[in-house]
Amino acid sequence: MRISQLEGSRVALWGWGREGRAAWRAIRARLPALPLTLFCSEAEVAEAASLGDALLTTSTRADAEALSAFDVVVKSPGISPYRAEAQAAAARGTRFVGGTALWFAAHADARTVCVTGTKGKSTTTSLLAHLLRAGGHRTALAGNIGLPLLDVPDAAPDGRLPEFWAIELSSYQTGDVAASGVRPEVAVVLNLFPEHLDWHGSEARYVADKLALVTAARPRTAVLNAADPRLAGLQLPDSRVLWFNREDGWHLRGDALYRGDAFVFDTAAVPLPGRHNRGNLCAVLAAIEALDVDAAPLAGAALDFRPLPHRLQWLGERDGIGYVNDSISTTPHASLAALDCHRDRRVAILLGGHDRGLDWSAFAARMHEVAPAAVVTMGGNGRRIHELLAPLAAGGGFALEAAADLPDAVARARRLLGGEGVVLLSPGAPSFGAYRDYTERGRHFAALAGFDPDAISTIPGLGIQ
Numbered sequence: 001m002r003i004s005q006l007e008g009s010r011v012a013l014w015g016w017g018r019e020g021r022a023a024w025r026a027i028r029a030r031l032p033a034l035p036l037t038l039f040c041s042e043a044e045v046a047e048a049a050s051l052g053d054a055l056l057t058t059s060t061r062a063d064a065e066a067l068s069a070f071d072v073v074v075k076s077p078g079i080s081p082y083r084a085e086a087q088a089a090a091a092r093g094t095r096f097v098g099g100t101a102l103w104f105a106a107h108a109d110a111r112t113v114c115v116t117g118t119k120g121k122s123t124t125t126s127l128l129a130h131l132l133r134a135g136g137h138r139t140a141l142a143g144n145i146g147l148p149l150l151d152v153p154d155a156a157p158d159g160r161l162p163e164f165w166a167i168e169l170s171s172y173q174t175g176d177v178a179a180s181g182v183r184p185e186v187a188v189v190l191n192l193f194p195e196h197l198d199w200h201g202s203e204a205r206y207v208a209d210k211l212a213l214v215t216a217a218r219p220r221t222a223v224l225n226a227a228d229p230r231l232a233g234l235q236l237p238d239s240r241v242l243w244f245n246r247e248d249g250w251h252l253r254g255d256a257l258y259r260g261d262a263f264v265f266d267t268a269a270v271p272l273p274g275r276h277n278r279g280n281l282c283a284v285l286a287a288i289e290a291l292d293v294d295a296a297p298l299a300g301a302a303l304d305f306r307p308l309p310h311r312l313q314w315l316g317e318r319d320g321i322g323y324v325n326d327s328i329s330t331t332p333h334a335s336l337a338a339l340d341c342h343r344d345r346r347v348a349i350l351l352g353g354h355d356r357g358l359d360w361s362a363f364a365a366r367m368h369e370v371a372p373a374a375v376v377t378m379g380g381n382g383r384r385i386h387e388l389l390a391p392l393a394a395g396g397g398f399a400l401e402a403a404a405d406l407p408d409a410v411a412r413a414r415r416l417l418g419g420e421g422v423v424l425l426s427p428g429a430p431s432f433g434a435y436r437d438y439t440e441r442g443r444h445f446a447a448l449a450g451f452d453p454d455a456i457s458t459i460p461g462l463g464i465q
Contacts, residue, residue: 015076
């Protein structure tokens with residue numbers, strides 16, 4: 001469905017976050033006379049009213065009856081289509097569509113590289129754009145990384161169109177690509193671990209929704225991680241498949257990057273924290289090859305890549321203690337990877353946030369390998385994590401304390417380290433409740449550590465360059 005096809009329909013927006021506001025701007029730019037209803041929170045009503053849009057009505061009651069009054073509801077990604085009210089309205093004929101689907105429907109000829117995965121997708125998408133630009137290819141960087149597709153103009157200010165689109169997609173958005181009916185040119189899936197189970201309803205549905213980018217959307221080329229057991233056996237009859245992390249393709253041997261048997265360069269100096277992120281360089285190079293671009297000459301440009309904020313981000317030192325901001329960490333697996341990156345330092349890790357019911361037993365089982373000097377728990381699932389780790393801490397493996405909130409957690413971590421080591425914010429849980437999003441949580445952590453939140457928060461390269 002294109003935005004132009006909304007004309008004459010009863011249309012509502014559901015959600016007023018970054019994507020919801022982008023959808024309003026895009027619809028208003030094309031259909032200025034279309035009446036719209038916005039379903040939002042009480043706190044957002046005043047902001048919407050300040051827009052001065054006489055044809056925009058707000059409502060805080062998004063139940064099945066209210067939603068069923070509309071032909072089309074443009075839904076923000078964070079709102080699950082599996083909610084009872086959405087399912088009931090859909091059964092009565094209401095069509096739910098996301099901004100990603102609207103964008104793809106209007107850009108059927110765009111050369112798109114879509115990147116998803118439980119972990120590493122933002123860095124991978126940004127690195128993809130960085131390497132393509134280093135090769136002289138005008139590239140748009142957008143999507144879940146922080147710039148909604150509907151907010152990106154079709155051309156740069158000089159009028160030139162992007163040659164390629166590097167697009168990050170969350171599991172909330174992958175189904176939108178399939179719903180658009182437009183096949184991506186390239187789709188990359190990095191890895192799969194349980195996440196967002198509250199949105200998807202089950203681990204099986206999360207995996208299915210994530211894989212919809214390569215199963216239902218049928219990309220012309222799928223780039224898959226051969227090292228991920230959930231991906232290794234995937235059959236995609238409608239797509240060409242390129243594998244990375246396999247010896248006949250792009251892979252690492254230690255820190256050495258290889259294309260098949262050909263050595264390319266040593267990645268040890270690439271500014272990507274953790275071996276898993278350097279491994280994602282292999283995904284980027286495979287995706288570039290899928291675009292029929294020679295990837296090997298571009299690999300070295302990774303040395304100039306600027307890491308993204310809130311992703312294993314080294315903030316600096318204060319009074320002998322280093323601070324690492326990994327606020328984007330929302331799974332126990334991500335927290336384990338963060339610990340592995342700093343296994344040679346004395347670490348106090350801050351764990352916990354919104355409780356989505358994820359299983360932390362695998363994290364606990366790894367404590368004998370990557371145990372930090374200290375663990376400080378916090379947030380909605382902090383008590384559950386604390387109780388799980390308490391028997392291990394009692395054995396003398398690490399110090400364990402519970403904090404009331406992030407400021408308390410930072411203060412406790414400092415004290416436990418005794419003036420030497422690293423305070424690592426890698427909570428393994430979302431920020432909902434205490435913070436608007438992981439960015440706000442990371443900015444607060446930076447301020448608590450004595451750093452300028454504005455200086456550490458910019459995502460480089462968004463938009464068309």
